[in-house]
Amino acid sequence: MTAVDPATGTCPVPLPETERVLLGHGSGGRLSAELIDEVLLPGLGAAAPGGPLEDAAVVTLAGSDLVLSTDAYVVDPLFFPGGDIGVLAVHGTVNDLAMRAAMPIALTVAYIVEEGLPIEDLRRVAASVGAAAVAAGVPVVTGDTKVVGKGAADRLFVITAGLGRRLPGAAPTAAGARPGDAVLISGPIGCHGITVLSTREGLGFEADVASDTRPLHRLVADMVDAGGLNLHTLRDLTRGGLASALNEIAAASKVGIEIEESALPVPEPVRAACEMLGLDPAYVANEGCLVAFVAPGAAEAVLAAMRSTPEGAEAVRIGVVHDHGPVLVRTAVGSRRVLDMLLGEQLPRIC
Amino acid sequence: MTAVDPATGTCPVPLPETERVLLGHGSGGRLSAELIDEVLLPGLGAAAPGGPLEDAAVVTLAGSDLVLSTDAYVVDPLFFPGGDIGVLAVHGTVNDLAMRAAMPIALTVAYIVEEGLPIEDLRRVAASVGAAAVAAGVPVVTGDTKVVGKGAADRLFVITAGLGRRLPGAAPTAAGARPGDAVLISGPIGCHGITVLSTREGLGFEADVASDTRPLHRLVADMVDAGGLNLHTLRDLTRGGLASALNEIAAASKVGIEIEESALPVPEPVRAACEMLGLDPAYVANEGCLVAFVAPGAAEAVLAAMRSTPEGAEAVRIGVVHDHGPVLVRTAVGSRRVLDMLLGEQLPRIC
Structure with a gap:
């Protein structure tokens, strides 16, 4: 066929x-x-363009490395502990730029609105977009708004695009991880996914946990200062969680990765929720957490720089890169299991 | 309240x-x-940012005038004579950049897909995005894809963003129209809106008319060559048609505009369809047509440049700018009527 x-x-x-x-x-x-x-x-x-696909693309223009990114947000519910769809849209695009070591210069925002959405909801989301952009230090320079009939969309989708400029002396890419690299993570995992799922389904976990959504570009700027070109790969852990990010990096860089399960920062409420729901925290979405692959000689300096920031205060080293093989997790008892890519859908409409 | x-x-x-x-x-x-x-x-x-809102924003960076734009496409049906949602998304963003005299450098594309959409439909749209981008000479550098459950979106929405660089020696803006300016139009109006409406409702007009969707950046480059800074305002006629574009320009430039009804290029099938449906062609959407406001001394040269291109072969002068007043249409019998902005929704989901 x-x-x-x-x-x-x-x-x-x-x-x-x-x-x-x-x-x-x-x-x-x-x-x-x-x-x-x-x-x-x-x-x-x-x-x-050729080469591996990334969430943000570098466009060289007149000697500057510009970076472009776009994200569509369809999260359900629109509002949840720790954020809303507007905050997510700004942070997601700022973070996609940051993963290429780019600082944001300008954002665009498009809304697709279902007829009948309370104006007040749209006003709240627009205010969140504005407040998040101001906090990230980036203007929203243009936009578009479409309205579709009742039933043709689920309330509100927000789509952002971002233009950034890459910091000199840094060129992280998904294909950049090298054998021996240290794998660092900036903070706890699983909070965003559990919060959104729990709020949507009324499970009650959202009393103890909130989305981790936050902009990561300032953290990245400090990491670039400390690590420069030794910062081989940066990736924020969004849909598909840590497991999908590691598998994408392993595939793009043609390397293997080994993670220490005991080193993974999983907050207690996330661990409890995952146990009850039968989820693996390594597959749960985040919106304010990154992994970094750093040349071994620079790892301690980068980790120290991360820990000196609010976004990276709980940063830890979680693993190491091998020259080949799958993404492996070494458990507390010393056995290894493969941490495969998420096959289908674990938690729909988480972002 | x-x-x-x-x-x-x-x-x-x-x-x-x-x-x-x-x-x-x-x-x-x-x-x-x-x-x-x-x-x-x-x-x-x-x-x-301050100032009047435009469909594309200028961002000055290291001496270059970069231009950013975004558009969300929700057109129903997805496929129609002359194009589809993918072609529209590329042309729309290229054209928004072109209205600031910018040539496209890179595009991003985001898809929001309803669960159950035939893969073949998505493949057709992706191929249209690719073919339209190649034809416009611009790469699609990154993207995002979200899938929402059945009933949470109507099949497929496509959201593009574009980065462009402004041609030197041109600075058209919606606020730039000046009394005495000639108002030029690049070609026939109403084709896109009538085509989409007729296809959606099965009215049969689509046998005689097709969408005018096309990229306008090469036309604009020729106009800039001929007119330079005398090119005060450029605007593509999309949602809301000619009438809304003229009213937005009149408001942003604080001028009045007078249009000759007899000069308006309305193709016979569009005229016939509008008469039967009770529509005014001046309010019907287009996707490959622009108006230009040009200093009187440069108008003939710009018009000649437009007519020498395929996109502007049928360009004509349709009116003049006054120092104040509403947007007026002078009819064939010499009377004047106000061409007001569209109040609500004439033709939903036309783009």
Whole structure:
């Protein structure tokens, strides 16, 4: 059932035409990667840049390394402990820029609104966008607003794009991890995903935990100061959590990664919620946490720089890079298990 | 019922909290302007730049005038004669950049997909995005994909953002129109809106008319060559059509505008459809048509440059700028009527 695509003249994908998009295609895991690799990128054809895909792209212009990024937010509920869809949209795009060591210069924001949304909800979200942008030190320079009929969208989607400029002396990329690199994490994992899930489903965990959403660019600036070009890879842990980020980096860098389970910073409320819900915290989404892959000689200096910031106060070293192999977790009893990429959808509409 | 906004400390809007978003808030007309001025901009607060709002914003960086823009596309149907949602998304953002005399450097694309969308539809749209970007000569450098549950979106929304660089020697802005300026239009109006409406409702007009969607940046480059700084204002005629564009320019430039009805290029199928449907072609959406406000001494040269391009082959002069007053249309019999801004929603989900 391969059909030649009239726009590209190629027939890259053997999927039958009856196949449909699943929730898991938006998980940030393996199905997402398949959708991108087999449908979206082949569609782009010559319009797509070469090299591994990243959440933000470097565009060199007149001697400056500019960085561009975009994110669509569809989180349900719109408001939750620690943030809302507007805050997430600003932080997510600022953080995607920061993962390329870029400081934000300007943001754009687009709203897709369902007819009937209380104006007050839109006002709250717009105020959150504004407050988050001011706090991050970046202007929102233009935008777009569309309204669709009742039932054609679920209340409100917010889509941001960001322009940033890369700090001199840094070039982190998903493909940059090297054998021997230390794997550092900036703080506790799982708070955002558990908060959103619990708020949506009324599970009650949200009394003890709040989203970790925050901008990470100032943390990154300090890390660049301390590590420079020894900062090989930065990745914020969003959809698909730590596990998906590590697997994407391992694949892009063609390396193996080994993590110490006992070193993973999992807050007690997250651990309790994950146990009750049968979730692995390594797959739960975050919005204010990053992993860094750092040359071994610079790891202590970078870790110290991270710990001196509010965003990285609880930073720890969690593992090491091997020259090949899967992403492994060494458990407290010394056994190893593979930490695979999320296959489908664990927690839909978490961001 | 004014409430102090905790994020901004201000209480700018007397709308009751029970007020809800209407379809007309997305029309590009007066209700859209109210939503932006009373809800979205006050929310942004200090994060918003000063000055009149434009579809694309200039960001000066290291001596270069960069331009940023974003657009959300929710058109229904996804596919229609002359284009589809992917083509529109690319052209729309390229054109928003072009209206600031910027040539596109890079695009981003975000998809919000409803669970259950045929993969084949997504593949077609992605191929359209790619083909349109290649044809416009701009790479798509990064993106994002979200999937929401069945019923939480209507099939597919596409959101693009664009980075461009302004051509030297040009600075068109919505606030730049001056008394005496000639008003030029690049081609026929109404094709896109009538095509989409007719396809969606099965009215049959789409047999005789197709969307005019096309990139306008090469036309603009030729206009800049011919007119330079005499090119005071450029605006593509999208949602709300010619009437809304003229009213926005009149308001931003604090001028009056007078248009000759007999000079308006309305194709016969559009005229026929508008008569049957009770629509005014001046309010119908376009996706490949611009108006230019040009200093009188340069108008003939700019018009000649426009006519020498495929996109502007049917360009004509349609009016003149006055120092004050409303937007007026002089009819064939010599009377004048006010061409007001669209109040609510004429044709929902046209782009």
